[in-house]
Each structure stands twice: as structure tokens, then as C-alpha cells.
Amino acid sequence: MTAQAVPGTASQAVPGTVPGTVPETVPETVPPPWPQTRPGPAPEPAPRARPMTPAPYRVRSRRPDRADTVTLSLEPVRGRCAPALPGQFTMLYAAGVGEVPMSVSGRTRHGGYVHTVRAVGAVSEALCAKRPGEIIGVRGPFGTAWDLAAAEGLDVVVAAGGLGIAPLRPLVRELLRRRSGYGRISVIMGTRTPATLVYARELAHWREYGLDVQVTVDHPDPADAGWTGPVGLVTRLIDRVVFQPRSTFAYVCGPEPMMRATAAELTRRGVAPERVELSIERNMKCGIGWCGHCQLGPLMLCLDGPVVNYGRVAHLLAVREL
Amino acid sequence: MDAVVIRSLDPLIGELRSRGYTVVGPVSRDEVIRMSEIDAESDLPAGLTDEQAPGRYRLGPAGDGMFFGFAASPDSAKRFTQPPSRTLFRMHGETVEEPEEPAPKVALLGIRACDLAALAVQDRVFLGGRHPDPGYRRRRENLFLVAVNCAVPGGTCFCVSMGTGPRATSGYDLALTELAGPHRFVAEAGGERGAEILRLLPHDPATEADLHAAREVSRCAAEHMGRSVDTDGIKERVASAPESPQWQEVASRCLTCANCTMVCPTCFCTTVEDFTDLGDGTAGRTERWDSCFTLGFTEVGGAPVRGSGAARYRQWLTHKFSTWFDQFGTSGCIGCGRCITWCPVGIDVTEELAKLR
Amino acid sequence: MGATGRDGVPRLAVWKFASCDGCQLTLLDCEDELLSVAARVEIAYFLEASSAAGPGPYDLSLVEGSISTPDDLERIRHVRRVSRRLVTIGACATAGGIQALRDFADVREFASVVYARPEYVATLDRSTPISAHVPVDFELRGCPIDRRQLLEVVAAFLAGRRPVVPPHSVCVECKARGNPCVMVAHGTPCLGPVTQAGCGALCPAFNRGCYGCFGPMESPNARALNRQLRELGMSTPELVRVYRTFNATDEPFLRAGDAAADEAAREAGDAP
Numbered sequence: 001m002t003a004q005a006v007p008g009t010a011s012q013a014v015p016g017t018v019p020g021t022v023p024e025t026v027p028e029t030v031p032p033p034w035p036q037t038r039p040g041p042a043p044e045p046a047p048r049a050r051p052m053t054p055a056p057y058r059v060r061s062r063r064p065d066r067a068d069t070v071t072l073s074l075e076p077v078r079g080r081c082a083p084a085l086p087g088q089f090t091m092l093y094a095a096g097v098g099e100v101p102m103s104v105s106g107r108t109r110h111g112g113y114v115h116t117v118r119a120v121g122a123v124s125e126a127l128c129a130k131r132p133g134e135i136i137g138v139r140g141p142f143g144t145a146w147d148l149a150a151a152e153g154l155d156v157v158v159a160a161g162g163l164g165i166a167p168l169r170p171l172v173r174e175l176l177r178r179r180s181g182y183g184r185i186s187v188i189m190g191t192r193t194p195a196t197l198v199y200a201r202e203l204a205h206w207r208e209y210g211l212d213v214q215v216t217v218d219h220p221d222p223a224d225a226g227w228t229g230p231v232g233l234v235t236r237l238i239d240r241v242v243f244q245p246r247s248t249f250a251y252v253c254g255p256e257p258m259m260r261a262t263a264a265e266l267t268r269r270g271v272a273p274e275r276v277e278l279s280i281e282r283n284m285k286c287g288i289g290w291c292g293h294c295q296l297g298p299l300m301l302c303l304d305g306p307v308v309n310y311g312r313v314a315h316l317l318a319v320r321e322l
Numbered sequence: 323m324d325a326v327v328i329r330s331l332d333p334l335i336g337e338l339r340s341r342g343y344t345v346v347g348p349v350s351r352d353e354v355i356r357m358s359e360i361d362a363e364s365d366l367p368a369g370l371t372d373e374q375a376p377g378r379y380r381l382g383p384a385g386d387g388m389f390f391g392f393a394a395s396p397d398s399a400k401r402f403t404q405p406p407s408r409t410l411f412r413m414h415g416e417t418v419e420e421p422e423e424p425a426p427k428v429a430l431l432g433i434r435a436c437d438l439a440a441l442a443v444q445d446r447v448f449l450g451g452r453h454p455d456p457g458y459r460r461r462r463e464n465l466f467l468v469a470v471n472c473a474v475p476g477g478t479c480f481c482v483s484m485g486t487g488p489r490a491t492s493g494y495d496l497a498l499t500e501l502a503g504p505h506r507f508v509a510e511a512g513g514e515r516g517a518e519i520l521r522l523l524p525h526d527p528a529t530e531a532d533l534h535a536a537r538e539v540s541r542c543a544a545e546h547m548g549r550s551v552d553t554d555g556i557k558e559r560v561a562s563a564p565e566s567p568q569w570q571e572v573a574s575r576c577l578t579c580a581n582c583t584m585v586c587p588t589c590f591c592t593t594v595e596d597f598t599d600l601g602d603g604t605a606g607r608t609e610r611w612d613s614c615f616t617l618g619f620t621e622v623g624g625a626p627v628r629g630s631g632a633a634r635y636r637q638w639l640t641h642k643f644s645t646w647f648d649q650f651g652t653s654g655c656i657g658c659g660r661c662i663t664w665c666p667v668g669i670d671v672t673e674e675l676a677k678l679r
Numbered sequence: 680m681g682a683t684g685r686d687g688v689p690r691l692a693v694w695k696f697a698s699c700d701g702c703q704l705t706l707l708d709c710e711d712e713l714l715s716v717a718a719r720v721e722i723a724y725f726l727e728a729s730s731a732a733g734p735g736p737y738d739l740s741l742v743e744g745s746i747s748t749p750d751d752l753e754r755i756r757h758v759r760r761v762s763r764r765l766v767t768i769g770a771c772a773t774a775g776g777i778q779a780l781r782d783f784a785d786v787r788e789f790a791s792v793v794y795a796r797p798e799y800v801a802t803l804d805r806s807t808p809i810s811a812h813v814p815v816d817f818e819l820r821g822c823p824i825d826r827r828q829l830l831e832v833v834a835a836f837l838a839g840r841r842p843v844v845p846p847h848s849v850c851v852e853c854k855a856r857g858n859p860c861v862m863v864a865h866g867t868p869c870l871g872p873v874t875q876a877g878c879g880a881l882c883p884a885f886n887r888g889c890y891g892c893f894g895p896m897e898s899p900n901a902r903a904l905n906r907q908l909r910e911l912g913m914s915t916p917e918l919v920r921v922y923r924t925f926n927a928t929d930e931p932f933l934r935a936g937d938a939a940a941d942e943a944a945r946e947a948g949d950a951p
Contacts, residue, residue: 051453052594052609056416077416095413096598096605096838120623122841135416282627283620285594288453291612292591293619295641297561298648303452319564321633352886354859377907379864396859406855578898579872580847584854598838600715600830605838611855616847617897631898666850666862666872667907 051288054093054137057081059130060112065198068119069163070128071105074136075112081138084113085145086170087279087307091287092117093137094126101284102127103167103253103306104141113138116166116198142287144307146171146277148178151249154275155183157241159262161190161234161254165199167279167306168253176209186212186241190234190258193219194227212241234258235265245270252310253279260317263310273311280305280313297322323517325510326525327532331363331389331431333523334468334496338429341519343466346402347431348395353381357397357430363389366432374476374548374659377668384474390432390500393476394658398437398587402428403444403461404611410594412606425460431468433494435487436479436658438469440587442493446650447590466515469494473539477548478659480672484553486656489540496520499536508536549659549672556653556675560644563678564636572674573631575667580613582661582669583638588654593618614638639674689738689837691716692724694758696744696751697778697806701823702769703743709826716830719837735761739836741829745771747778747806759813766832767809770822770925774894777822779806779928807928817842822892822925825877846897848872849889853880861888868908870921873899873931894926901935915943 057074064070075081084090084104090113093099100123106114119125130136148171156175160168168187175185187206191197194217207213214237216230230236234254248271252259259278267273280301282294287302294301297316299308316322328334335345339361347360350367360366371384372392384391405424412419441462448458472479472488481487490497495516498507508528511517528536583589593612598605612619614637620627628634646654655671662670693703703725709716716722723737740762746755759765770776781789782805790797809815819832819842828844835842845851849871853860861867861883869888871880875896882889895901905918913921922936 050411050420050456052607053411053418053420054413056413056418058416093413096596096603097840098596099594099607122839126839137413137418281622283622285592285612289451290448290453290455290590291593291609292614293593293612295637295645297640298645300649321628321630322564322637352859352864354864356857356859377863378866379859381864396864397857401857406857575900575903577848577872577900577903579850579896581850581854581860581872584851595843596838596840597831597843598834598840600712600719600834600837603837611851613847613851616845616851618845618847631900664860664863666860666869667903 051139052286052290054091054099054139055079055081056135057112057138059132059134059136060108060110062130062132065116066196068128069116069198071114071116072127072130072136073106073108073112073114074138075108075110076138077135081112082141083107083111084141086148086174087146087167088141088143089167089287089306090115090138090140090142091284092123092127093139094123094130095135095137097126098123099137099139099285100124100127101142101281101287101302101306103279105166105169106173107170113141116163116169118163140287142302144305146251146307148174150275152181153183153247155243155248156185157238157243157248157250157266157271158185158187159189159234159250159252159254160187161258161262162192162196163198164252164254164258164279165189168251169199169202171251172206172211176206176211179209183244183247184212184242186214186243188234188237188241189213189215190237190254191215191217193217193221195221214240233261235261238262238265238269246272248275250276252276256280256317263314267310273314274309276310277307278310278313279307323511323520325508325528325533325536326520327528328507328509328523328525329505331366331507334519335360335362335431337519337522338466341427343427343429345429345431348390348392350381354379355381355392355395357395357401357432360431366390367392371474372476374478374663375668376478376662376670377665379663386502387505388473388500388502390470391474393472393474393479394434394436394660394663396585396660396664398585398658398660399430399433399441399465400444400587402430402465403441403458404448404590407608407610408457410607410609412604414602414604423457423460425457425464427464427466429466429468432470433467434472434658435469435490436481436484436656437587438467438490438493439481439484439486439656440658441467443588443650443652443654443656444590446652447588450650467494467496467512469497471497471499471536471540472543473500475543475546475548476659476663478662478670479547479657480549480551480659481657482544482547483549483551484653484655484657488543499539501532501535501539506532508532549662549670551657551672551675553653557644557647560640560675560678564640566678568674568677569632569636571677572635572669575669576631576635577667578615578631578634579666580615581664581666583613583615584611585660585664587658587660588642588656589613591619614641639671642671643675688719688721690723690736691720691833692735692737692740692758692762693722693726694724694740694742694744695726696742696755696772696809697747698744698769698771698776700743702772702821703741705768705824705826705829706741709830712830716833720833736763737761738763739833740765742767742772742809743769745776745778745806745808746812747803748801749803750801752803752812755809755812764816764836765809765813766817766819766836767815768819768824768829770820770892770894771806772809773818773820774926774929775806775808777925777927780923781806782928783923819844820875820893821877825879827879828877844877846875848896849874849876849878849880849883849893852876852878853883856880856884858883861886862907862911866911868911868913868921870904872896873901873904873935890921890924891932892925894929895931899931899935901931902938905935905939915939915946919943
């Protein structure tokens with residue numbers, strides 16, 4: 001689940017930061033530590049009296065990634081925030097506008113949440129417009145996390161479609177932090193046009209750390225003759241990275257058709273379905289199993305997802321309109 | 323405490339009221355049995371019975387003086403445990419306010435075995451998981467449940483199939499069985515809270531004849547179920563039918579109006595809505611009943627996941643009879659038949675299930 | 680468009696086309712809230728409440744009424760040009776209104792019967808919704824509109840959210856309100872299952888069937904409902920009539936009415 005996986009139509013990447021704001025830390029030395037991850041349900045935050053009431057957080061920094069996408073770092077007005085595991089999400093609330101699920105895409109130096117938000121609707125537009133010092137309501141973190149332990153000793157393929165990279169970013173950082181525990185690590189990423197690529201600087205860092213990072217675009221921007229990379233779906237990049245299918249673990253996030261195609265292609269090449277994880281997006285109103293909106297067959301994706309095992313859900317994803 | 327016989331409900335109603343309970347029981351209003359506040363036994367719909375069929379409900383004289391000679395009313399306990407709408411919070415700047423959630427002390431008089439089963443299902447949904455709902459807990463704890471064992475099942479009832487009735491076996495404070503000749507009630511306490519009240523009421527010990535008569539009421543009722551469902555392997559049977567052509571067929575009749583989910587005592591789905599005060603701009607959220615039959619229910623990125631009526635009906639039926647087991651370890655259906663009676667076009671879940679075979 | 684008025688307060692305009700004024704009067708009916716509204720927006724153009732026509736542009740235009748004259752066609756384009764957000768209010772503006780019944784007959788014939796000098800009456804053959812002519816940002820249904828929903832549209836505009844105006848059936852509101860179903864319990868024909876919520880299930884609360892003044896809900900199945908309405912004793916002409924009222928040319932109701940009308944024609948043909 002990217003929470004805002006609808007491809008945008010932005011025209012220009014805007015790297016860098018807003019003057020006067022604190023840039024989010026990029027891994028110049030060692031990525032900040034994530035809490036130890038483990039398979040199965042992630043630990044939940046301490047129970048609050050009213051689980052549907054958001055806690056006020058302040059925008060600490062705001063970095064435009066593209067014309068319609070910003071990365072916000074949020075810190076609680078009072079107290080501390082519960083640690084989020086890579087893959088988990090929070091419910092972000094813009095007062096008077098609404099609340100949306102949003103994957104956590106990083107952690108601030110001071111322990112807050114980093115979210116990359118694309119403006120695709122009224123709520124995400126309102127969130128994107130928040131300036132440093134302004135208030136956003138936060139509930140969570142909720143849901144399941146990427147299973148890092150299950151990939152130990154294996155080659156790793158991380159596949160992202162569009163803003164699907166956002167929930168995968170903390171995963172990649174954690175893989176980097178424990179680099180020796182894994183085999184070859186490849187990141188393949190599809191984006192609509194060169195201009196819609198997010199985290200360009202971070203991708204460069206990952207390359208410097210020795211990851212094989214490949215990017216493809218749906219359409220090379222006709223106005224920008226600079227694109228010399230691959231064109232086409234992200235599945236075409238599977239040929240360009242090296243992994244041993246029978247000892248590979250894959251993490252996939254993007255629009256659902258992209259995830260289905262990628263998971264099917266990986267398993268066709270011999271990756272076990274149980275070694276593919278997806279992050280699935282559905283309508284979520286509560287994040288805690290009360291509202292019933294996010295059901296996918298037997299799953300309530302706010303509790304049993306967003307990260308799910310492909311082996312467990314492939315038959316569900318094959319049913320139209322489930 | 324052993325079963326006793328009571329002749330009148332007025333001492334019970336009085337005792338409950340003196341303990342601060344609003345007593346809510348069946349009344350006849352607008353030609354329908356409704357659950358509404360009562361002051362005395364005389365408010366009960368004596369001598370009335372209902373005729374229930376798919377898409378049809380009629381109230382008429384029964385030719386007797388019985389107080390509870392009808393089946394499920396359109397009102398279940400859901401309205402009291404999960405109100406149709408509630409304010410969650412208000413927020414102004416960084417100030418968040420949580421309004422006091424009303425949790426009135428309510429005694430439900432005349433609740434049926436199927437509705438007790440529905441409450442047990444709701445308890446699993448709202449209290450059994452990782453995120454219990456404190457508001458639900460308070461409302462639930464403030465309910466005093468006086469069950470009445472069904473004597474006259476409706477034409478759309480199938481509690482026997484679902485193993486939830488017609489006799490109340492647990493989950494009540496008091497259970498009554500209404501008997502005629504002479505008119506009296508066999509009363510049993512389901513726990514100390516009920517026994518404490520029962521001891522205070524004028525009563526006689528129940529004789530073996532009374533107990534036998536009470537058992538006969540439930541036995542007869544069990545033999546007069548209007549509907550039945552073959553529950554053998556139902557979870558797997560429904561789960562394995564996502565591509566059945568039957569979903570298209572029922573969709574041609576289904577209005578996607580959501581009535582079935584609104585009257586269902588276990589349907590718990592909600593949505594949230596934002597509001598802002600026009601005066602000072604304070605923002606807030608409310609939660610209200612929602613339904614898997616609305617398009618907004620599955621909207622992601624501007625389009626619904628379940629756009630077709632077939633997919634929406636499939637979701638509802640599959641959830642009730644199959645995936646509910648996966649999520650909550652129990653059936654979502656308790657066999658009250660409300661969804662059949664109150665479907666404006668009379669779609670019958672028991673028939674739809676049979677056709678899935 | 681920099682429309683903002685005094686002290687940065689958004690400017691609101693209310694426009695009238697072919698209609699009865701009932702919907703814009705709903706705004707005046709919001710007595711308790713009107714002061715709050717007036718404090719948050721500048722009501723810059725509202726002929727119903729004052730005679731001063733403020734100059735544009737406007738942040739929010741509420742448009743009542745349908746397009747039924749050649750002059751309307753010109754004026755609505757002007758309204759769109761001077762409005763940042765344009766919200767249509769009521770069945771006339773969102774669906775053509777009751778005057779769209781002319782679409783099913785010859786309007787010139789009506790005019791010749793009603794008016795002494797029909798040649799002075801400039802009217803179009805059809806009464807059409809605003810959205811048939813200019814882009815509309817939001818449509819608020821009802822005949823008349825519901826005051827709570829109108830206030831929500833204004834509040835939502837100020838907050839930048841999508842108005843909370845659910846497009847599901849009346850039945851959802853009806854059950855939440857605690858009404859028993861008039862169709863099931865009394866055999867009263869009701870359009871609630873195919874009609875959009877918003878009225879608070881007003882008619883069923885008074886033991887009357889819904890007559891569809893909020894227009895079709897998000898996924899109406901009129902064919903299935905009609906089978907039941909016939910079971911309850913509605914004749915074909917009655918069926919045609921219930922769909923041809925306030926939202927007669929709204930597509931799902933148009934089709935439902937047409938289908939019933941076709942049957943009426945067949946029945947007439949079959950008659951001896």
C-alpha cells in the first residue's frame with residue numbers, strides 16, 4: 001500500500017529542500033537504526049483510551065519531491081511516538097478535510113515519522129500544503145511490516161511502482177544497515193516519466209552503497225531528451241538484475257496491476273510465492289479493524305496487511321472486484 | 323437460583339427503573355413492533371402477532387392476550403450498542419477534545435435468543451481484537467438483558483439452523499418464557515445480577531409442570547422455523563464460489579439499497595465523516611453506520627473496488643457465512659431473518675445460499 | 680482567479696435560473712447558522728436577500744434553476760467565467776427540474792394554450808441542467824435542497840474538503856433514523872431504494888413513500904424495484920409518473936420512466 005498510489009501527472013522533479021526547513025537525514029554515514037523486526041503481527045502502540053482520536057503532530061520539515069509530492073517529517077506535539085516498522089502505516093488527519101492511510105517512509109532524527117505524500121485528493125492535497133509548524137493528526141502506526149528476517153541469507157529484489165517506493169524506502173535502509181545478512185540486493189523501480197521519479201538522490205546513495213538500482217519509465221519525457229534508461233514496465237527490469245530465483249526474497253509495492261504482474265513474473269522464474277511480499281492498498285477508515293472497509297476476502301488489510309504474503313493472497317487477487 | 327414463576331412484569335419493570343435503567347421493550351407503533359421505552363406491562367403489544375415473509379411484514383391480532391406473540395422486530399440491540407452515529411472527537415489547532423460518549427443504562431425487555439447471539443458476535447468484533455472499543459464496552463456493560471424465549475417464530479426465522487435459538491441459553495441477565503392458562507412467566511436468572519433482582523420480585527417456585535410447559539414452548543417454536551440453512555461446510559462452500567453465476571443473477575434483483583446491512587444485528591461496518599464548525603472553524607469527525615453495498619465503501623483513488631452489484635452482494639453474503647469465521651472465529655449470521663423480511667424486494671439469503679450449492 | 684473579497688473573506692454569489700426560488704430560500708432558512716456563514720463569507724450577490732448585485736469575481740457560486748431560455752444560455756457562461764467554484768443546488772439546476780417535463784411534449788403547444796401572446800415567450804424546447812452547459816464543481820440534489828446539506832457544502836468549501844453528501848440510497852438514512860420500511864411494513868410504494876439520500880428520509884418518517892426528489896442514487900436498480908412496485912399495485916401510468924417528476928430527465932430515472940412508458944404503450948396497443 002502506498003496510500004496514494006495513483007500515478008500523478010507532475011511535470012518536474014524538485015530536488016532539494018525548502019529554505020529554512022530542516023532537511024530529512026539521508027544516509028551520509030550510517031542509516032538510523034530501525035527497531036528489530038520480526039515476522040508476524042507487528043507490535044501495536046500502547047492502547048489509547050479512544051483509538052479513533054488522532055494525536056496532534058507538528059510538521060518539522062517539508063521537502064517538495066515533485067510538483068505534487070512532498071516529504072513531511074512529523075513530530076508529536078506531546079510525548080513520544082510509537083516506533084514504526086518498515087511497511088507499517090499511519091492514519092494522517094488534516095483537520096476538517098479528512099484522514100487517509102499513509103505508509104511510513106522513514107524516521108526523523110528525533111524519532112518522528114517521515115511520510116511522502118502525493119496530492120491526489122482533497123485530504124492528500126491538504127497534507128501536502130502543510131507548512132513547518134502546522135498540525136497534522138496522527139494515529140498508528142498500524143498494520144504488518146515487511147518480513148526482514150525471512151530474507152536473511154537470500155538475494156533480495158525490491159520492486160517499486162511509482163510512489164510504491166515510499167514504504168519500501170525504510171526497508172531498503174534496514175537492508176543496508178544489515179547488509180552482510182543478505183545476498184545480492186537489487187532495487188527495480190518503474191515510474192511514469194523521468195520527471196515523476198522520487199527519491200532520486202537517495203537512489204544514487206543506494207548505488208553508492210553497492211545496491212543494483214534500476215529505473216524504467218513508462219514514457220520518456222519528449223521535452224527532456226536526457227533519458228537514456230529503459231522504457232517500459234518494471235517487470236522488464238527483472239532481466240536486468242542478477243538473483244538466484246530459488247534463493248531470492250522479493251518485496252513489491254506499487255499499483256495493484258504492477259504488483260500482480262511483478263509477483264507473477266518472479267514466481268514464473270522460480271521465486272517461491274511465499275518469498276514474495278506485497279503491500280496492498282484498500283479504502284481504510286479506521287486502521288484498527290472496526291470499519292470493515294479494507295476487507296480482501298478473509299483479510300482485514302489494516303490488521304492483516306498492508307504487507308501480505310503473495311503465496312497467501314494470490315488466489316484472492318485473482319478474483320475481480322473482491 | 324432456580325427458575326421461578328412471576329405473574330406480572332410490572333414489579334420487574336419497576337425494580338429496573340428504580341435501579342436507574344430505562345426499560346425498553348416491544349411496543350406497537352405505526353403497525354410495526356418497535357423497541358421503545360415502556361413504563362408498564364400495559365405498554366406491551368398484547369394480543370398482536372406478526373406475519374413475516376420476504377419483503378413483507380404485517381402486524382395483526384393474534385386472538386390471544388400474549389405479550390410476546392411475535393418474532394424479531396426490525397429493531398435489534400445494535401442501536402443500543404452501536405448507535406447509528408457518534409461524534410469521535412473535535413480538534414482545534416493542537417487541542418483535541420473527546421466528547422463524553424453517552425452510555426445510558428438500558429434494560430432491554432423482550433430481546434430474543436438470536437439477538438443475544440448477535441451481541442456475542444458484536445462482543446467479538448468490538449472487544450475481542452487488538453483494538454477494543456471503549457465506547458462499545460461502556461454501552462454494553464450498561465445493558466441489562468431480559469430475554470424472552472420465542473414462542474411464535476416468524477416466516478423468515480432460521481435460528482435453529484444457525485444454532486442460536488429459539489431458546490436463550492446464555493448471555494442474558496434474565497430469561498422469560500411466556501405461558502398461557504393462566505398467563506404467567508417462567509423466569510430464570512443468567513447470573514448474579516439477574517438473580518439479585520429476581521429474588522426481590524413477587525414469585526412462586528416453578529413447578530415441574532411450569533418447566534415442562536416452558537420447554538414445550540421452545541420445542542414447538544423450533545419446529546416452526548420459517549426458513550432453514552444447510553450449514554454443513556458452509557464456510558468452505560461459500561468461499562469456493564466467488565465466480566458463481568449466481569452473483570450476477572441475484573444482482574439483477576438486488577437494489578444495492580443497503581437495507582439488509584442496516585437491519586442486520588451483526589453488521590458493524592461504519593464510515594467516518596468530517597465536519598467543521600462554521601463559526602470558529604473547529605473540526606471534528608463523526609462515525610456512522612455504513613454498508614458494503616455503497617460504492618464509497620471501497621473507493622480507492624476515485625473508483626470503487628466493488629463497482630458491480632454482484633461483487634457487493636457477494637462480499638456481504640461471503641462475509642456473513644464464510645470470512646467472518648476467518649476474522650472472528652464465528653458465523654456472522656445468527657438466523658434472525660431480518661435481512662429477508664426487510665429487503666424491499668424480498669431477496670432471501672437462505673435461498674441464495676441454497677443456489678450456491 | 681483572485682476573487683477574495685473584504686479582509687480576505689471568500690465571496691459567495693447565489694444565482695437564479697428557471698426555478699421556484701425554494702432552494703435559495705433554504706439559505707435564508709438557515710437562521711441559526713446564517714450569521715456564521717455571513718461572518719465566514721461575503722455574500723456578494725444574492726438577489727433574494729438584497730437588491731445590490733455585487734461585481735464578480737466570486738469564490739463560490741451557488742446556482743439555482745435550469746437552463747430554459749436562450750438568455751439563460753448566455754448568462755450561465757458568464758456565471759461560470761466569474762466563479763472559481765460553481766455548485767448547482769436543487770433538482771432544477773442538477774437535473775432540469777419539474778419544467779423538464781416539457782421535454783416529453785411540445786413546448787410550443789403548451790405556450791399557445793397558456794399564454795395569450797405566445798410569440799413573446801422565448802423558451803427552449805428542453806429544460807436542461809447547468810452541467811449540460813458549463814463545468815460544475817459539485818451538484819447538490821433535492822427539491823428543495825436540504826439545509827444541513829447546503830451548510831455542509833459551504834463548510835466543506837471553506838475547509839477544502841469534499842462535501843459529505845453521500846450518494847447512497849435513502850434507505851441508509853431511513854434505517855439510521857429508525858423508521859420502519861413503509862414498503863415492507865405497510866405495502867406503501869416507495870422510491871427510497873433507488874433515490875439518493877440527503878433529505879433525512881423525511882417522507883418515510885411520516886409514513887409516506889419517497890417520491891424521488893433527490894434523484895437517482897449511485898447505483899439504482901429501478902427495473903428490480905419496479906417489479907416490486909407493480910406487486911404492490913402500482914399501474915404502469917403510475918410508474919411512469921413517479922419517475923417523471925422532479926428529476927425526470929436524469930438518466931436512470933429517464934430510463935425507468937421510459938421503460939414503464941413503453942409498457943404502457945404496449946398495454947394500450949393490446950387493449951381491445
